[in-house]
Ligand code: FES
């Protein structure tokens with residue numbers, strides 16, 4: 001569809017200007033250099049520059065924003081306005097969000113607005129936070145806010161200038177509203193489509209005036225529908241899984257059942273006899289079965305007899321890994337935060353009527369399990385490059401990785417980004433992962449476009465998990481009930497280590513994504529010590545919706561409730577006291593508590609818990625209500641969430657992200673875990689990696705703080721506080737802190 | 750050759766009888782609205798109707814269908830319940846990634862065809878087999894109630 005649009009617009013409209021000069025961003029150049037040094041083995045993080053930015057009040061655009069409207073807007077003679085999203089939409093609604101920003105400054109009518117994915121191009125479409133094209137870290141709106149407002153305003157000015165010239169009136173007399181360009185005095189008007197062809201010939205204005213927030217007619221309004229709300233309810237939305245190229249074959253890959261294992265020998269005789277199987281290929285990444293269709297491919301794979309070499313594989317189970325982590329936790333780790341003297345304070349506090357509390361927290365490996373199993377179509381092109389159809393989240397990385405695989409230039413790797421059936425971090429990989437696999441198979445089988453399909457079992461057993469983490473925390477309140485000391489040791493794999501970004505993200509042995517939310521906690525603890533061990537394992541790990549905050553916020557907020565109880569203080573009051581210098585955190589905490597009816601008496605067996613946290617420059621508080629029945633079984637009844645993410649582009653999408661984030665957090669806290677026995681993953685599908693289902697889902701009430709601060713993200717920040725709020729609600733009933741996840745391990749669900 | 754009736758059309762497919770209906774639809778007939786999510790009847794993404802009843806196409810070998818069986822997919826589903834459900838889904842902007850939603854909608858249509866006034870417990874039991882990793886459950890529940898109201902009106 002996109003190419004059709006571009007072609008059409010190029011003929012007569014507001015065309016995409018691919019030949020325009022590249023963005024000279026320093027970060028992009030250093031990224032390319034890092035990649036060049038690493039050859040085909042590429043690595044980068046979706047989340048990269050955020051920790052550096054988190055220290056600042058608001059995210060900053062790195063490098064100049066590019067306001068050229070032709071990059072982002074196609075106004076066609078049929079009066080449609082198509083906004084090109086350089087970001088992937090994996091459900092978070094970013095195509096709608098970006099289009100809203102453009103449409104606002106353009107004064108388009110929402111009904112004429114469409115969304116499409118921009119072609120992959122690091123020069124034109126880099127994420128300014130990353131230096132390459134990619135989506136992640138809840139950065140998309142923050143990244144595009146200035147760029148797209150400028151683009152929209154520039155396009156509007158060009159339409160106005162065109163109309164003014166045709167009418168021979170001063171531009172100042174021309175107004176634009178709801179997609180109509182008017183000259184009020186003479187009663188004349190044009191649609192955008194009437195003006196598009198001529199407007200495109202004008203130079204792009206160097207300066208544009210942006211709207212003030214009070215004049216917004218689309219931004220912040222609750223009644224805009226998502227641009228994908230119809231195609232995703234009638235089966236017409238196309239995901240990568242639905243791509244059908246002429247002659248396309250389907251491939252599945254048999255990968256080592258143990259992480260780090262390799263193929264020793266293959267007997268493929270039976271597989272080759274399966275009707276529909278075309279070819280069996282042994283590659284460095286596993287054994288590929290290529291077939292006429294998905295069923296034949298999976299049947300063929302089942303018939304393979306493969307002997308694996310486990311010499312370099314992980315052969316421990318998760319219990320053994322955890323035992324090793326506990327041994328490590330007895331030793332000091334790399335220092336992430338150190339002020340005052342926590343150890344000394346514990347001694348003095350204990351002797352002076354205060355309370356010292358300790359706790360060990362265990363967080364399991366977790367799969368992302370996006371609803372659409374990973375897959376990509378790769379078709380080789382005659383020029384030595386290829387075209388890829390995928391829910392590509394890191395186009396910039398994937399172009400370079402695949403160029404390495406095929407021996408072509410990154411620009412020769414065309415990517416047709418598709419709607420993605422979820423990601424939760426899974427699709428943004430340092431090494432191109434499944435897309436690199438698909439390219440390797442396509443290279444080995446150049447006769448036809450290859451569709452590599454992961455089954456759900458491939459996905460659940462396939463790694464890139466949220467790492468297994470162990471936290472040990474010791475903390476103290478003094479006799480007055482003030483939090484005076486906090487010592488925390490964290491043990492878990494680093495997914496930054498071994499990547500070119502280790503240099504940026506790992507400082508003095510501390511991977512910032514392992515300690516974010518802990519070492520920089522907002523509570524003002526005078527004696528704070530946080531350290532980290534980053535053990536290694538062949539088990540692959542990755543960021544997972546809200547990254548380090550998935551475990552750090554949980555451990556922190558559950559400990560805070562225990563400390564509040566020891567201090568004899570109300571959990572909300574205890575937090576409010578400590579957040580005096582953090583008005584936005586205090587603001588969401590108060591809002592959630594007020595809306596939830598905090599402090600009102602509850603029936604027997606009902607509990608209420610709270611948690612508050614900042615992540616990705618967004619502030620979120622949750623209050624959870626639970627019922628604990630006579631048998632000790634827990635049901636989450638309601639969740640009230642307050643969020644402050646600055647200026648809100650689409651309130652209904654923020655609301656949806658809070659609903660989904662609550663479900664994500666609760667679902668995994670209840671029953672989510674990946675375990676291994678002797679290095680083999682115990683789970684394989686949704687019958688064992690148990691997802692949240694309808695009957696688990698509580699009511700969710702969302703309250704958004706009105707704000708004109710710079711917009712930040714909403715995709716991830718709704719996750720960190722929901723599970724600790726639920727745990728604290730259970731704690732309020734049972735007095736038992738929930739420190740080992742998932743809760744099913746405690747037999748309460 | 751196996752003959753099946755999909756959305757009112759007779760289709761001939763040359764596939765082994767044990768091939769699940771899901772792959773017949775998706776790979777042989779290029780009807781990609783019905784989704785693959787788990788392959789073991791645990792997620793509901795592949796839900797279609799056979800003679801009006803919701804079934805998991807991933808666990809339905811095509812040989813199990815008789816020449817009289819009428820298969821309805823998201824592409825062909827019509828009628829009062831379908832209209833009400835799709836309109837409610839659109840009104841409430843239920844979808845996020847959207848990948849589960851064909852299956853959710855097919856399950857919801859089947860529920861409302863039988864029961865125009867479902868309770869929360871009815872919704873739980875009809876919809877618990879449909880996983881949504883984006884956790885759009887709050888809106889799915891609201892949309893089913895909205896559609897039910899439309900159908901009763
Ligand atoms: S694909 Fe059939 S139930 Fe999941």
Ligand code: FES
Pocket residue numbers: 091371421422844845846847848849850880881882883884885
């Ligand atoms: S909308 Fe994404 S899985 Fe349901």
